[in-house]
Amino acid sequence: MKTLKFLRLPVLLGLFFVMISAKPADDDSKQTERIHNASNVLKEFAKMKESIPHQLLEQYEGIVIIPKMINAGFGIGGKRGKGVAMVKLGNGKWSDPVFITLTGGSFGLQIGVQSVDLVLVFRDKGVLTKVKNGDFTIGGDISAAAGPVGRSSTASTDYKLQAEVYSYSRSKGLFAGISINGSNLGIDKDSNAAYYGAKATSQDIFAQATSTTEAVKTLKETLASF
Numbered sequence: 001m002k003t004l005k006f007l008r009l010p011v012l013l014g015l016f017f018v019m020i021s022a023k024p025a026d027d028d029s030k031q032t033e034r035i036h037n038a039s040n041v042l043k044e045f046a047k048m049k050e051s052i053p054h055q056l057l058e059q060y061e062g063i064v065i066i067p068k069m070i071n072a073g074f075g076i077g078g079k080r081g082k083g084v085a086m087v088k089l090g091n092g093k094w095s096d097p098v099f100i101t102l103t104g105g106s107f108g109l110q111i112g113v114q115s116v117d118l119v120l121v122f123r124d125k126g127v128l129t130k131v132k133n134g135d136f137t138i139g140g141d142i143s144a145a146a147g148p149v150g151r152s153s154t155a156s157t158d159y160k161l162q163a164e165v166y167s168y169s170r171s172k173g174l175f176a177g178i179s180i181n182g183s184n185l186g187i188d189k190d191s192n193a194a195y196y197g198a199k200a201t202s203q204d205i206f207a208q209a210t211s212t213t214e215a216v217k218t219l220k221e222t223l224a225s226f
Contacts, residue, residue, distance in 0.1 A: 028194060028195065030191075030194075031099060031191050031194055031195040032195075032213070032215045034067070034082060034083065034084065034099065034191070035084060035097055035213075035215040035216060035218075035219050036215050036218070036219075037067035037068070038065040038067055038083060038084050038097070038219055039215075039218050039219045039222045040067070041065050041067045041117045041119065041170075042065065042119075042219075042222045042223060042226055043222060044117065044170065045117075045119065045168065045170060045226075046226055048170070050149035051149060052119065052121065052147065052149070052168055052226065053148060053149065054226070055161075056121055056147065056148070056161060056166065057121065057223075057226060059123075059161060060121045060122055060123050060161070060166075061087055061088045061122060061123065061124060061125035062085065062086070062087045062088070062121070062122030062123075062124070062125040062127065062128045063085065063086050063087075063094075063119065063120065063121055063122065063223070064083060064084070064085045064100060064102075064118075064119070064120040064122070064128075064185065065083050065084055065085075065117075065118075065119050066081040066082065066083030066100075066102055066117070066118040066119075066120075067081075067083060067117055068081070068115040068116075068117065069081030069083075069102065069115055069116050069117070069118050069169075080101070080102070080103050081101070081102045081103075081118060082099070082100070082101050082102075082188065082191075083099075083100055083101075083102070083118070084097035084098060084099055084100065084219070085097065085098045085099075085100045085128050085206075086098070086206075086219075086220075086223070087122075087125035087128055087129060087206050088125060089207075089208075089209060093209055093220070093224075094209065094220050094223055094224065095205065095206050095207065095208065095209055096196075096205050096206075096208055096209055096210065096211045096216055097205075097216060097219060098128075098187065098192060098202045098205045098206055099187075099188035099191035099192050099195065100185060100186065100187055100188055101185070101186050101187075101188050102118070102180075102183055102184070102185050103183065103184050103186070104182060104183050104184050115171070116169045116170060116171040117169065117170045117171070118167065118168070118169050118180070119167070119168040119169075120138075120144070120165050120166070120167050120168075120180070121147060121165065121166045121167075121168070122164070122165050123161075123163070123164050123165070124164070125206075127142055127164070127165075128206065129202070129203060129206045129207075131185070131186065131187050131202065132187070132201075132202065132203065135184045135185055135186030135187070136184070136185060137182065137183070137184050138165065138180050138181060138182070138183050138184075138185060142164040142165055144163065144164065144165040144166070144167055144180055144181060145163040145165070145166060145167070146166070146167060146168075147163075147166030147167055147168045148161075148166070149168075167180050187202045189202075192205065196211075
């Protein structure tokens with residue numbers, strides 16, 4: 001028995017060092033996966049019969065995409081999602097994605113739904129760019145409403161686009177009516193540092209469109225063609 005215990009030590013040490021050496025790559029891959037998932041959310045929304053109107057994306061300046069937001073309870077309870085946020089630059093193009101988190105709130109999901117894809121469209125990009133190291137409460141600091149749906153820019157011509165934030169949620173291929181009021185949206189500083197570098201701030205990322213990674217390129221192309 002003593003011999004077996006002794007032999008286990010080198011094996012455990014080997015596994016320990018493998019885990020340490022793999023951590024940086026694992027961190028980066030998680031952020032890349034999140035960006036790819038955000039692109040897939042937009043692609044799935046685009047396939048739906050009724051989706052986010054083109055006019056809304058043309059007029060509004062910010063977007064948050066949260067794939068597979070987790071519902072921890074039945075109807076009420078803790079909620080948490082990780083996604084990305086982007087804003088329009090002066091030239092009309094979309095910025096590089098900033099990693100964000102959404103926590104708290106009672107979403108009123110129907111029983112049995114475990115996750116939803118969530119898209120938030122912001123009238124003013126300043127709401128996102130001014131978050132910095134803190135967060136803000138949706139429904140408290142800013143108002144949110146269920147977004148209008150349509151296929152073309154004319155689909156929402158008669159709809160007054162007045163809400164600060166419009167929300168769209170999808171579950172199992174169908175729109176899922178949820179409320180995001182009472183939820184906090186904050187900057188995921190650890191993920192931003194892991195992907196862009198330790199010195200990168202959310203303001204710096206929001207102000208540029210310089211990332212050349214394939215994941216970011218795909219996300220921007222998907223959003224631009226939505």
